[in-house]
Amino acid sequence: MNAETSGIGVEAVTKIYPSDAGPIHALEAVDLRVKRGEFVVLLGPSGCGKTTLLRLMGGLLSPTNGDIRVSGRSLWRNGERDAAVSREMGMVFQDANLIPWYSIEKNIALPLQLRGINKSTRTEKAHELCDLVGISGFEKRWPRELSGGMRQRAAIARALSYDPNILLMDEPFGALDAMTRDSMNLELQRIWMTSGCTIVLVTHSIPEAVFLADRIILMTPRPGRIDRILDVNFERPRELDLSASVEFQEIAKNLRHRLEEIS
Amino acid sequence: MAGKKSWTWITTPLLTIAFFAAWKGYVYWFDVSPFILPAPEKVLIAVWHLLHEELIFNHIRVTMTETLVGFFFASVIGVGLGVLLGKVHWLEKALNPFIVATQVVPKIALVPLFIVWFGFGITSKVIIAAVLAFFPILTNTLLGIKSLDAGHRDVMASINASRWDTFRHLDLPSAMPYILTGMEVGIVLATIGAVVGEYLGGNEGLGFLAVDTMAAFEVDALFGVIILLTLLGFGLYACVVALRRVLTPWHESVQVHRPKDN
Numbered sequence: 001m002n003a004e005t006s007g008i009g010v011e012a013v014t015k016i017y018p019s020d021a022g023p024i025h026a027l028e029a030v031d032l033r034v035k036r037g038e039f040v041v042l043l044g045p046s047g048c049g050k051t052t053l054l055r056l057m058g059g060l061l062s063p064t065n066g067d068i069r070v071s072g073r074s075l076w077r078n079g080e081r082d083a084a085v086s087r088e089m090g091m092v093f094q095d096a097n098l099i100p101w102y103s104i105e106k107n108i109a110l111p112l113q114l115r116g117i118n119k120s121t122r123t124e125k126a127h128e129l130c131d132l133v134g135i136s137g138f139e140k141r142w143p144r145e146l147s148g149g150m151r152q153r154a155a156i157a158r159a160l161s162y163d164p165n166i167l168l169m170d171e172p173f174g175a176l177d178a179m180t181r182d183s184m185n186l187e188l189q190r191i192w193m194t195s196g197c198t199i200v201l202v203t204h205s206i207p208e209a210v211f212l213a214d215r216i217i218l219m220t221p222r223p224g225r226i227d228r229i230l231d232v233n234f235e236r237p238r239e240l241d242l243s244a245s246v247e248f249q250e251i252a253k254n255l256r257h258r259l260e261e262i263s
Numbered sequence: 264m265a266g267k268k269s270w271t272w273i274t275t276p277l278l279t280i281a282f283f284a285a286w287k288g289y290v291y292w293f294d295v296s297p298f299i300l301p302a303p304e305k306v307l308i309a310v311w312h313l314l315h316e317e318l319i320f321n322h323i324r325v326t327m328t329e330t331l332v333g334f335f336f337a338s339v340i341g342v343g344l345g346v347l348l349g350k351v352h353w354l355e356k357a358l359n360p361f362i363v364a365t366q367v368v369p370k371i372a373l374v375p376l377f378i379v380w381f382g383f384g385i386t387s388k389v390i391i392a393a394v395l396a397f398f399p400i401l402t403n404t405l406l407g408i409k410s411l412d413a414g415h416r417d418v419m420a421s422i423n424a425s426r427w428d429t430f431r432h433l434d435l436p437s438a439m440p441y442i443l444t445g446m447e448v449g450i451v452l453a454t455i456g457a458v459v460g461e462y463l464g465g466n467e468g469l470g471f472l473a474v475d476t477m478a479a480f481e482v483d484a485l486f487g488v489i490i491l492l493t494l495l496g497f498g499l500y501a502c503v504v505a506l507r508r509v510l511t512p513w514h515e516s517v518q519v520h521r522p523k524d525n
Binding site for chain 2: 058059060083086087089090091093095097099100101102110111114142144158159162
């Protein structure tokens with residue numbers, strides 16, 4: 001597979017929501033190419049369509065116009081989402097959304113269960129993933145017995161269970177306290193480097209964006225479009241202390257100024 | 264939890280004793296006629312005698328069968344229809360006025376009609392029990408199916424779950440606490456339905472026995488029958504409550520709250 005077709009291609013995508021007060025232009029002719037293995041962060045003020053863009057990439061919404069391509073194949077065909085294409089993607093939401101009546105282990109293995117994979121293979125995979133995301137020993141617990149950060153780790157494990165190439169994350173740490181959030185950012189970087197998957201993450205936190213991203217896609221509202229794309233070239237793995245560096249502060253400051261202008 | 268439990272182990276018997284003492288005190292000090300309210304010990308003796316009557320277990324069995332069979336049909340149809348209406352919005356919209364209409368009909372007033380239609384046997388009582396138990400089960404199921412969390416729906420969509428998978432893993436278990444609430448109300452109403460049916464027609468069951476003892480002016484026996492009915496209702500209700508622990512062990516209503524460690 002060549003560089004042109006691997007990863008995600010967003011091609012002239014427009015999304016219009018109908019509403020009582022007339023149609024709402026959530027996204028206007030957005031073009032974006034996410035390379036395989038890249039960590040891309042969508043950043044912007046509320047109403048800029050970043051979540052809409054992510055949900056479009058994940059196939060939870062269909063574009064009004066334009067095309068979403070994953071590894072060169074269209075996500076939508078004749079108004080139906082192509083399951084073979086969406087299988088390449090895992091999603092993580094702001095809330096962990098673990099299913100309360102299943103143990104952590106069963107939650108993580110649920111996508112595999114739906115694919116008809118036998119129980120011993122599923123359990124083994126769930127254990128591996130618990131290890132990867134750092135919640136070993138909690139396999140048999142109920143979701144409600146875990147803290148917010150641990151639940152979100154389990155949600156990441158669930159999204160990774162069927163080995164997707166791409167992880168789409170919608171403000172995954174938005175509901176966590178600042179300290180947990182920092183450690184989750186570090187963890188996510190580690191998981192990304194270990195699994196080698198492509199990540200697209202939505203956030204409205206500037207430091208989180210600068211810390212995690214290879215590229216930051218800054219978006220503007222009304223209608224949602226891409227304002228600018230910014231490369232972040234710090235070495236990996238990045239340490240939390242990086243955020244105290246002059247270069248980091250400079251990028252964050254520029255982003256903040258631009259965000260103030262556009263929102 | 265352990266502390267709470269030992270606490271009710273003391274209060275429940277104490278309150279029961281206090282209730283019987285107040286009853287006895289009232290009958291004794293106010294010189295109440297035994298035809299109005301017999302003394303508690305008379306009633307307990309009547310219960311004892313009732314339990315030694317030849318046909319008593321047949322009466323209990325008949326009332327229990329009517330209640331359980333009616334409740335079973337009410338559950339199957341109520342949950343089935345509730346799920347269907349919860350999933351198919353246009354059908355719910357179309358049928359809603361009729362559901363409300365049938366719900367506000369005083370169904371007890373239909374009991375004589377059911378006896379005319381379905382006879383003095385067990386069938387008419389089963390149907391009355393089912394009709395009474397049906398509505399709370401239907402409305403709670405409907406509410407449960409419609410209260411589904413949007414975030415969970417997103418998750419199921421993102422992992423390509425089929426409609427059936429989503430129903431099996433998400434809709435049904437998430438509606439289960441609501442369904443069980445409907446069933447708790449339903450089992451009580453089913454018991455009432457069976458007993459009212461027996462009042463008005465037939466020659467079997469605890470409801471018939473109540474009318475029969477009343478007709479013979481055996482007031483302490485009537486109270487005895489009421490106590491047996493209460494115990495029967497209590498037992499059936501407890502079974503449905505126990506179902507909650509089996510079917511929704513994950514739910515707040517079952518689990519003990521413990522502080523979360525962050």
